[in-house]
Amino acid sequence: MVNGKYSVAYQAFLIISFLSVAFNHYFWPLKRCVLKTILNGRQMAITIDRLCHQLIENHLQFENTVLIGLQPRGIYLSGRIHQTLLKLVPGADIDYGKLDITFYRDDFNQSKTLHVPSETSIDFSIENKKVVLIDDVLYTGRTIRSALDAMLDFGRPASVELLTLIDRRFSRQLPIQPDYTGRTIDALISQKVRVLWNERDGNDEVILID
Amino acid sequence: MSLSVKHLLGIRDLQRQDIELIFQTADQFKEVLQRPIKKVPTLRDTTIVNLFFENSTRTRISFELAEKRLGADTVNFSASGSSVSKGETLIDTVNNILSMKVDMVVMRHSASGAPHFLAKHINVPILNAGDGINEHPTQALLDAFSIRERLGSVEGKKIAICGDIMHSRVALSNIYCLKKLGAEVTVVGPPTLIPKYMAAALGVNVSYSIREALEWCDVANVLRIQLERQNTPLFSSLREYSLAYGVNRELLDSLNKEIVIMHPGPINRGVEINSDVADSGQSIILDQVENGVAVRMAALYLLAGKKTE
Numbered sequence: 001m002v003n004g005k006y007s008v009a010y011q012a013f014l015i016i017s018f019l020s021v022a023f024n025h026y027f028w029p030l031k032r033c034v035l036k037t038i039l040n041g042r043q044m045a046i047t048i049d050r051l052c053h054q055l056i057e058n059h060l061q062f063e064n065t066v067l068i069g070l071q072p073r074g075i076y077l078s079g080r081i082h083q084t085l086l087k088l089v090p091g092a093d094i095d096y097g098k099l100d101i102t103f104y105r106d107d108f109n110q111s112k113t114l115h116v117p118s119e120t121s122i123d124f125s126i127e128n129k130k131v132v133l134i135d136d137v138l139y140t141g142r143t144i145r146s147a148l149d150a151m152l153d154f155g156r157p158a159s160v161e162l163l164t165l166i167d168r169r170f171s172r173q174l175p176i177q178p179d180y181t182g183r184t185i186d187a188l189i190s191q192k193v194r195v196l197w198n199e200r201d202g203n204d205e206v207i208l209i210d
Numbered sequence: 211m212s213l214s215v216k217h218l219l220g221i222r223d224l225q226r227q228d229i230e231l232i233f234q235t236a237d238q239f240k241e242v243l244q245r246p247i248k249k250v251p252t253l254r255d256t257t258i259v260n261l262f263f264e265n266s267t268r269t270r271i272s273f274e275l276a277e278k279r280l281g282a283d284t285v286n287f288s289a290s291g292s293s294v295s296k297g298e299t300l301i302d303t304v305n306n307i308l309s310m311k312v313d314m315v316v317m318r319h320s321a322s323g324a325p326h327f328l329a330k331h332i333n334v335p336i337l338n339a340g341d342g343i344n345e346h347p348t349q350a351l352l353d354a355f356s357i358r359e360r361l362g363s364v365e366g367k368k369i370a371i372c373g374d375i376m377h378s379r380v381a382l383s384n385i386y387c388l389k390k391l392g393a394e395v396t397v398v399g400p401p402t403l404i405p406k407y408m409a410a411a412l413g414v415n416v417s418y419s420i421r422e423a424l425e426w427c428d429v430a431n432v433l434r435i436q437l438e439r440q441n442t443p444l445f446s447s448l449r450e451y452s453l454a455y456g457v458n459r460e461l462l463d464s465l466n467k468e469i470v471i472m473h474p475g476p477i478n479r480g481v482e483i484n485s486d487v488a489d490s491g492q493s494i495i496l497d498q499v500e501n502g503v504a505v506r507m508a509a510l511y512l513l514a515g516k517k518t519e
Contacts, residue, residue, distance in 0.1 A: 103238075103250035103280075104250065108252055114212040153245060154245065
């Protein structure tokens with residue numbers, strides 16, 4: 001190639017086409033199209049505030065209530081809610097734990113990729129407590145089913161409620177409904193809801209991608 | 211994320227990422243083992259056979275507990291009292307067991323390479339629980355996991371492996387594992403118990419003085435003398451071995467630092483290690499046993515995820 005068999009222009013064309021193919025191959029996830037913003041940063045803050053007020057309506061001083069965020073994505077929401085509640089309910093000491101459901105999934109043999117477990121930290125008893133499970137997106141309901149199983153290994157709670165930021169309705173595969181919902185949406189199976197968090201992604205936003 | 215291997219035959223076949231993935235998973239299983247209900251339903255549709263062609267206490271119980279705590283069904287097999295004594299071959303034995311719908315095999319055998327041989331002939335994941343004088347991968351993983359737990363990391367740490375290096379599968383697996391994780395390793399023992407060309411082949415330091423090695427190291431892993439594998443006498447007597455290479459309190463007190471003492475068991479008290487060392491706060495021998503269950507759960511979990519591929 002270097003000894004003049006092909007023209008310089010043709011060589012340049014080859015290099016550029018190779019680079020563009022490589023670029024598209026490597027960066028294809030970025031090219032997935034963002035259909036719309038479901039919640040922007042300001043709306044998210046308002047929604048989380050509203051969810052906290054709804055929790056206070058039902059749980060007042062939280063003396064018998066514990067919060068459990070689901071790993072890996074629900075813990076950002078649960079962390080925000082825990083922080084906001086501590087500000088809104090002065091003097092309250094709210095127990096807050098994180099629960100990983102990897103070992104309780106019902107698709108261990110079906111899924112192509114193996115799930116790497118995240119940390120579980122529940123350093124309090126949930127026996128006879130009112131538990132609020134917190135996750136970012138409720139879709140098929142299977143994660144929550146696994147979470148209920150995982151949670152019961154820690155004790156028998158008095159009641160369990162479910163809080164989610166986004167509820168993808170009409171897509172449930174199990175009879176599970178949220179008690180507190182940030183926003184209810186309709187989306188196609190091919191579409192994905194991504195919740196971005198400042199701590200991890202640099203900004204707060206909920207987007208619908210295809 | 212998943213392992214790069216289908217079987218856990220030895221540490222030699224693993225990448226550093228595999229070892230780190232096993233540790234990361236074992237951390238979470240360790241938490242599971244602290245819960246009031248120490249059992250998860252992950253492998254409830256999996257049946258695992260424990261094939262022990264050689265004696266074992268710790269490894270066997272540890273594997274069985276790991277399997278049960280993952281929700282798997284277990285079948286136990288030991289060579290004594292089986293049809294092996296009637297002349298059945300290894301492949302026949304295993305194929306007969308597998309035709310009863312068993313999904314994974316955990317195997318210990320006195321012949322080096324037995325699980326590697328089996329891996330060529332059967333289609334389910336195999337975990338090597340020790341093969342002859344070759345490898346004992348889960349022991350090395352739990353040893354490195356225990357070092358990581360005690361000292362924060364394995365990278366850059368100095369580890370002395372003391373005793374019968376020649377006949378110890380624990381030594382070989384430990385060397386592979388620690389080197390892959392970036393630790394420095396010295397093997398120490400009588401010249402007759404250290405293979406020639408060890409330093410060149412495996413990149414370890416060789417020392418014949420226990421005091422020198424202990425002064426150098428952060429962690430000493432003391433091994434048992436494998437008398438059952440020694441066909442010819444390689445040292446004059448156990449008493450003499452103990453005097454020259456036994457780890458005792460006076461020796462440890464004369465060092466200018468406190469090192470961590472490990473032992474893979476079974477211990478021959480008064481030979482390679484004295485009771486006042488084995489039962490002291492410096493020793494993490496029982497932590498190793500405790501971590502063994504979590505590490506084996508991690509290995510089983512990660513390999514079971516491979517069985518459908």
